[in-house]
Amino acid sequence: DALSQGQFDIVYNFLSLVIASQLFTALFLLISLPRILPRYRNAITVAIIVCGIAAYHYFRIFDSFKEAFVTDALGGAGTYTQAAGASFNEGYRYVDWLLTVPLLLVELVAVLALARKVQAQLLFKLVPAAALMIILGYPGEISGDTGTRGLFGLLSTLPFLYILYVLFVQLTKSLDLQPAGVRQTLSNLRWLLLLSWGVYPIAYLLPMLNIEGANAWVGLQIGYSVADILAKAVYALIIFKVARIKSFADD
Amino acid sequence: DALSQGQFDIVYNFLSLVIASQLFTALFLLISLPRILPRYRNAITVAIIVCGIAAYHYFRIFDSFKEAFVTDALGGAGTYTQAAGASFNEGYRYVDWLLTVPLLLVELVAVLALARKVQAQLLFKLVPAAALMIILGYPGEISGDTGTRGLFGLLSTLPFLYILYVLFVQLTKSLDLQPAGVRQTLSNLRWLLLLSWGVYPIAYLLPMLNIEGANAWVGLQIGYSVADILAKAVYALIIFKVARIKSFADD
Numbered sequence: 445d446a447l448s449q450g451q452f453d454i455v456y457n458f459l460s461l462v463i464a465s466q467l468f469t470a471l472f473l474l475i476s477l478p479r480i481l482p483r484y485r486n487a488i489t490v491a492i493i494v495c496g497i498a499a500y501h502y503f504r505i506f507d508s509f510k511e512a513f514v515t516d517a518l519g520g521a522g523t524y525t526q527a528a529g530a531s532f533n534e535g536y537r538y539v540d541w542l543l544t545v546p547l548l549l550v551e552l553v554a555v556l557a558l559a560r561k562v563q564a565q566l567l568f569k570l571v572p573a574a575a576l577m578i579i580l581g582y583p584g585e586i587s588g589d590t591g592t593r594g595l596f597g598l599l600s601t602l603p604f605l606y607i608l609y610v611l612f613v614q615l616t617k618s619l620d621l622q623p624a625g626v627r628q629t630l631s632n633l634r635w636l637l638l639l640s641w642g643v644y645p646i647a648y649l650l651p652m653l654n655i656e657g658a659n660a661w662v663g664l665q666i667g668y669s670v671a672d673i674l675a676k677a678v679y680a681l682i683i684f685k686v687a688r689i690k691s692f693a694d695d
Numbered sequence: 696d697a698l699s700q701g702q703f704d705i706v707y708n709f710l711s712l713v714i715a716s717q718l719f720t721a722l723f724l725l726i727s728l729p730r731i732l733p734r735y736r737n738a739i740t741v742a743i744i745v746c747g748i749a750a751y752h753y754f755r756i757f758d759s760f761k762e763a764f765v766t767d768a769l770g771g772a773g774t775y776t777q778a779a780g781a782s783f784n785e786g787y788r789y790v791d792w793l794l795t796v797p798l799l800l801v802e803l804v805a806v807l808a809l810a811r812k813v814q815a816q817l818l819f820k821l822v823p824a825a826a827l828m829i830i831l832g833y834p835g836e837i838s839g840d841t842g843t844r845g846l847f848g849l850l851s852t853l854p855f856l857y858i859l860y861v862l863f864v865q866l867t868k869s870l871d872l873q874p875a876g877v878r879q880t881l882s883n884l885r886w887l888l889l890l891s892w893g894v895y896p897i898a899y900l901l902p903m904l905n906i907e908g909a910n911a912w913v914g915l916q917i918g919y920s921v922a923d924i925l926a927k928a929v930y931a932l933i934i935f936k937v938a939r940i941k942s943f944a945d946d
């Protein structure tokens with residue numbers, strides 16, 4: 445498909461926005477780490493790693509995008525067509541998610557500082573489900589066939605719903621044990637998670653709706669980009685806030 | 696539009712000046728962070744992040760500029776014309792501002808170390824207004840049409856005036872509570888903010904005046920560059936001075 449100058453620019457700028465957001469959230473957390481009690485540093489360290497992994501992948505995605513779409517027009521003011529011999533690699537996103545989605549759940553469980561056993565039990569459920577969700581989504585994403593996309597999307601939704609079940613039903617008991625000052629923030633965090641994670645399946649559906657080709661693709665890139673900022677950088681900053689409040693409370 | 700050798704060189708050197716200013720202000724603050732009381736470290740950390748984000752974007756702007764204007768002349772002593780297939784991406788500035796303008800306000804409020812509630816109230820007004828100002832400016836900036844540029848410039852001016860109102864009317868009460876030694880510095884800081892932020896709408900107007908095309912564009916690039924040094928690097932150093940004085944006073 446061909447992209448107009450406006451479509452090219454908006455994807456380009458959103459990809460760069462994600463790089464800056466992830467990179468500097470990671471840096472902010474790194475600089476702020478000493479102000480957190482040692483007990484909560486693991487959660488923040490995982491958050492730094494998640495944002496770092498995302499920044500790495502977005503550098504790659506950005507370059508892949510620049511190579512894949514080219515124009516001959518003067519001043520770049522023209523239509524961008526697919527380059528010969530270079531394709532935009534959607535796979536980076538799935539490699540990124542395969543690593544970061546389980547880590548985002550580790551981050552959440554770590555900042556709660558639950559009993560070691562409860563923590564292990566939760567992660568034993570959440571981490572494999574997260575990996576399965578991403579692995580099942582991939583064949584659908586790269587397939588040009590709507591049926592295959594639908595089928596794998598559906599399969600991937602099963603572990604997705606299971607994760608939400610664990611977070612919203614099973615985790616609720618543990619939240620009541622958290623200090624009063626952070627309960628509201630933790631509840632906001634869970635809603636942010638639901639809201640931002642919900643964007644991925646919706647963006648995934650876009651190419652299956654009857655939207656004109658390039659628009660659906662541009663929408664999908666913007667959707668994934670915004671969701672990645674919410675689900676990693678904004679999420680990390682809220683985890684940081686929780687860790688700060690708990691550091692004061694425990695002190 | 697074509698740039699003369701002199702026009703090309705001046706933009707080129709200003710862009711590099713901004714990179715050096717932002718990068719090394721960030722480094723200076725990072726090295727100096729331990730000499731500040733923990734209470735004020737958040738303000739300085741945010742200042743480091745702001746200068747870092749700006750450095751990232753100026754590296755990109757610099758590369759974008761070098762790709763977008765080319766010449767065949769020997770020794771580069773000729774006219775620079777727009778390259779085929781590459782455009783100068785003005786969007787980087789807006790992505791940068793979208794992240795940094797709210798953070799500059801966070802920085803200011805953080806160094807005041809106000810009561811938690813007053814702080815939250817101020818940011819609740821300032822941050823959304825800042826984001827809105829930048830988002831409304833963007834469609835005008837990328838549009839080639841003077842009417843559109845004027846309309847969005849006007850819309851963007853409304854949140855701009857609101858921010859100035861909050862800073863110069865509502866914040867004045869809080870300043871009286873600050874230690875005597877920093878009151879003068881804080882008042883200077885506010886004037887620097889007004890002076891440097893005021894450059895942006897003026898630079899934005901340049902392409903609408905009847906200046907010969909390339910001159911207006913060169914003026915806009917220099918204006919934004921100088922303003923970015925004042926509004927981020929110089930501003931950060933004044934914030935640092937306030938934090939140092941308050942660190943002594945509290946000690």
Ligand SMILES: CC1=C(/C=C/C(C)=C/C=C/C(C)=C/C=O)C(C)(C)CCC1
Nearest residue numbers: 581597600601604641644645648675676
């Ligand atoms: C349900 C579902 C999906 C869910 C993806 C999710 C929930 C991804 C979350 C990613 C995050 C949180 C990334 C990092 O920040 C896929 C794979 C799109 C395929 C379609 C069905």
Ligand SMILES: CC1=C(/C=C/C(C)=C/C=C/C(C)=C/C=O)C(C)(C)CCC1
Nearest residue numbers: 832848851852855892895896899926927
């Ligand atoms: C009022 C107005 C504008 C204001 C921009 C400002 C005030 C930008 C500040 C940027 C800073 C402080 C950057 C980082 O240092 C625009 C968007 C040009 C559009 C025209 C109207």
